[in-house]
Amino acid sequence: xxxxxxxxxxxxxxxxxxxxxxxxxxxxxxxxxxxxxxxxxxxxxxxxxxxxxxxxxxxxxxxxxxxxxxxxxxxxxxxxxxxxxxxxxxxxxxxxxxxxxxxxxxxxxxxxxxxxxxxxxxxxxxxxxxxxxxxxxxxxxxxxxxxxxxxxxxxxxxxxxxxxxxxxxxxxxxxxxxxxxxxxxxxxxxxxxxxxxxxxxxxxxxxxxxxxxxxxxxxx
Numbered sequence: 001x002x003x004x005x006x007x008x009x010x011x012x013x014x015x016x017x018x019x020x021x022x023x024x025x026x027x028x029x030x031x032x033x034x035x036x037x038x039x040x041x042x043x044x045x046x047x048x049x050x051x052x053x054x055x056x057x058x059x060x061x062x063x064x065x066x067x068x069x070x071x072x073x074x075x076x077x078x079x080x081x082x083x084x085x086x087x088x089x090x091x092x093x094x095x096x097x098x099x100x101x102x103x104x105x106x107x108x109x110x111x112x113x114x115x116x117x118x119x120x121x122x123x124x125x126x127x128x129x130x131x132x133x134x135x136x137x138x139x140x141x142x143x144x145x146x147x148x149x150x151x152x153x154x155x156x157x158x159x160x161x162x163x164x165x166x167x168x169x170x171x172x173x174x175x176x177x178x179x180x181x182x183x184x185x186x187x188x189x190x191x192x193x194x195x196x197x198x199x200x201x202x203x204x205x206x207x208x209x210x211x212x213x214x215x216x217x218x219x220x
Contacts, residue, residue: 027093027114030141031214032122034098035106037151038202040190041126042171043209044075046098046135048122049084050113052091057121057137058184064157068123068184072133072157073177074170075100075125093117100127110216111141118142120213128171128200130164130178131157132187134209147214151207154189158182166195 036043057080058064064072067079077097084095094112101107101124111120119142123135134152141148156162161180166172172195192198202208 027112028142029110029112029216030120030144031108031110031212031216032096032098032120033106033108033212033214034101034122034124035210035212036101036103036208037206037210038208039103040200040202041103041128041132041208043101043134044071044125044127045077045100046107046109046122046124047071047077047080047084047095048098048109048111048120049080049095050093050111050117050141051084051119051121051138052117053119053138053140055091055119055121055138057123057135058155058157059137060155060184060186062183063181064159064184068133068157069131069159071123072125072131072155073160075127080123090116098122098124100124113142115142122211124209126154126187126202126208128169128196129187129190130162130168131160131180133157136211139213141213141215144213144215147212149210149212152209152211153206154187154202154204154208156182156185156187158184162188162191164191164194164196169196172196 084092096109126132189204
């Protein structure tokens with residue numbers, strides 16, 4: 001069974017979390033613009049969080065946890081946002097959820113960073129895939145004095161077999177899982193030899209997204 005429950009509680013709690021962080025005199029806001037560089041792949045909702053150094057949403061070559069699993073398989077941001085809203089022992093500072101993006105489009109969110117929570121991470125699902133995703137992991141946004149642009153490549157969460165069969169692809173109405181005990185790795189691209197049309201193909205050797213983080217006026 002797939003994780004399809006909307007993170008309504010987490011989403012409703014985000015404004016309260018932002019208000020609490022705004023009172024920190026050492027904090028300031030950053031603008032995060034994320035752009036779909038593909039001509040074929042819609043992007044899911046994109047959760048972004050600020051957090052302590054040493055924390056990672058994912059690591060190449062290692063198994064991923066449930067937060068990235070449900071995002072990469074279902075486009076569900078609940079576990080990432082929920083961890084930030086619940087505090088997770090003070091590891092998270094702020095959270096923001098960006099809207100889905102169609103191919104060639106872009107969106108922007110703002111996030112609070114501070115000395116204790118200087119790092120920014122965020123991700124989204126490649127909508128026409130089994131468990132493809134992309135994003136940024138542990139970028140130091142607190143010390144930025146000028147915009148930073150990062151081009152990101154497609155990743156495979158390693159949690160579901162890339163069968164491209166419709167029963168396992170939510171975009172095609174699939175509600176089932178075909179589990180895989182793999183690790184996070186570069187995505188090999190869409191083959192187009194099953195139910196997922198080749199029209200969703202993208203070049204895995206090229207970036208699928210671009211993220212620009214811009215420091216804004218420090219909070220007073």
